[in-house]
Amino acid sequence: MITWNNLDTLEAFKNLSKAERVNIAEAMSGENGAERVKTYSTPMAEGLAYNYAAKQVDDKLLEDLQKLADEAQLTEKFEALYNGEVINTGEKRMVLHHLTRGQLGEAVNADGTDKRAFYKEQQQKIADFANKVHAGEITNAAGEKFTTVVQIGIGGSDLGPRAMYLALENWAKKNDTFKMEAKFISNVDPDDAAAVLYGIDVAHSIFILVSKSGTTLETLTNESFVKDALKNAGLDASKHMIAVTSETSPLAKSDDYLAAFFMDDYIGGRYSSTSAVGGAVLSLAFGPEVFERFLNGAAEEDRLGTEKDIRKNPAMLDALIGVYERNVLGYPSTAVLPYSQALSRFPAHLQQLDMESNGKCVNRFGERLDYVTGPVIFGEPGTNGQHSFYQLLHQGTDIIPLQFVGFKNNQMNTDVVIQGSTSQQKLCANVAAQIVAFACGKEDENRNKNFEGGRPSSIIIGEQLNPETLGALLSHFENKVMFQGFVWNVNSFDQEGVQLGKVLAKRVLAHETDGALKVLSDLMNI
Structure with a gap:
């Protein structure tokens, strides 16, 4: 039987609080450091690996974290979630975003339908629509092909899909799967919509309105902005717009749209990139096959989330180390630092995913908590961030844990050799150097040039950012946030x-x- 208890009532947490602290500078120096990098690494899906050698952990602490995972019943709670129990207590809803990419457990039925079948049906409808657009079977009034897709949405209807699009844009161009350019309108600031509309050919653009309820003020305002632009161009807006909404919203059967694709209340906006919210824009931009590959990567990583052994469950391990850093070591924030320009908006997506999910001061039952929960999340791609806020990360008064992401190969498979090394080698050299610099520091008699070290970090390493690895990366962080919410006994889904x-x-x-x-x-x- 599953029990939902506050973190500070768990015996494993009390023991964790007494654990001996690991000196990272010593642990990461010399041969000890070399051995740690080889040892403290957990395989992820799609050839990725989560390396936590530069975290303040050792074998004893990992044992303590395993006991915490077991006592908090993390895998059992995940199982309850994907089997359709009402985990979102605030809104009394199931949480089903995992079902958009695969069946982890039992069939889940709601609203009179098998939800996995419902999500697959919507994905197939989107695929059929996208293929017709690409083939010129669905065109503008002049019979000409659409060349641009514009997503109108805010929050989870924008941040995740936008981050995923940017992550795969160059990959798709290099691999001849790029179908249409995508743009995004989210801010109710009229300058946002105007900037997009002035930069596209509206006559050859198709617009996706994303609103679950069909009543989101910012989104409907921007829709009106777009409709005015189409009208002013002498175009029929209903021939240029599709909707992603719920079956019960006023948009669902409206003649104002070429087509409507459905989502439901069981998938929160920040978890919706693998639903129709991300599926429509990504399938139109890159083709349904690429979106399917993205889903497959997420599904493979989800399966690792069912492992009870934390050393085989990278998302759970990452989550537990984060809880240790937040609730025992007292670190207030976490920096997400992708050494990949394609992931330029990924930290912004994770800000919402993490801070909207676990930024709670009451537990699942509405009772005030006596411990801290979600950290502040921020980030920027390397190496740009090195010339921005790394000064504070290295020598500031707060210790801020770091989550690096890096790939051995770039997406475009093009590079130049400058001063004996390629740009990609320079990029990878920088991330490796930063991990050791943060961990080990450097002594200097000049206090201004002294680096204390002891700054923890982890890195997710892969061969290349592609649809499968992007899906696995997204799933890793979604599941990490979920597991941390379980440990903190908060509702991560309202x-x-x-x-x-x-x-x-x-x-x-x-x-x-x-x-x-x-x-x-x-x-x-x-």
Whole structure:
């Protein structure tokens, strides 16, 4: 039987708090460091590996983390989730994003249908639609092919799909699977929509409106912006727009759209990149086959999430080390540092994924917690970040754990040799150097040039960023966040924290304000 208990009530956590601290600088120096790098590595799906040699762990601590995983029943809770139990207690819903890419356990039925079959049906409808667009069977009013797809959405309807598109854009161009350029409109700031619309040929563009409820204010506002642009160009908007929404929304059977593809309440926005939310734009941009490969990579990594042994379950291991860093070592934030320009928006996606999921101060039952939960997440691709905020990471007063991502080969398979090495070799040399520099530091009599070291990091290493490895990478972090939520006993699948500002904004627009809100509204000329 599964029990949901606060972290500070678990015996394994109490023992973990007493564990001897690992000195990373010593552990990562000389031959000890060489052996650690070889030993403290866990295989992931699709040839990736999670290497945690530069984390403050040793074999004894790993034993303690295993005991915590067992006592917190992490694999049992994951099993309950993918078998359709109501894990989202705040909204009294199942959590089914794993079903968009594979069946991990029993058949899950809801709303009178097999949910795996429902998600596959939507994926097939999207694939059929995308293939017709690419073949010129679905065209604009002039019978000409669409060349650009524009996604209109906000939050999880934008951040994940945008990050995934950018991650595969160059790969697709190099591998002759690039079908259509994709653009994204998310911010209600009119400059966002205007910038996109001024930069495309609207007559040859197809627009995807993404709104589960069909009532999202920012998204509907941007839809009106787009419809005006189409009307001004003498175009029928209904021949240029499709919807990704729920079956019960006002968009589902509207004549304003060429087609509608469905999602449901069991998949939160930040977990929706493998649903129709990501499927429509990615299938149109790269072809359905590429989206299918992306799903397969995620499914392979999901299967590793069912392993009870943390050394065989990279997402769970990553999660537990993160809990140790947050709740025992007291580190307040985590930097995500991909050494791949293709992952330029991946840290932004992880900000939402992690902070919207686990930024909670009450447990699953609404009771105030006496310990900290989700860390602040931020990041930027290397090597750009090295010339930006790494100063604080190396010599600042806070120790900030680091999560690197790196690939041995670039996506375009083109490079130049400068001063005896290629650009890719320079990139990889930098990430290797940073891991050791953060861990070991460097003594100097000049205090300004002294590096204390002791700064923990991990790295996910792969051969190349492609659809399969991207899917595995996405799944790793989704499952990491899930496992941490289980340990902290929070509901990682609602987001009440985004609601209050929306409610007050509606009051401002209705001129139903007083006090500070009225004065601020007047200052903003509303």
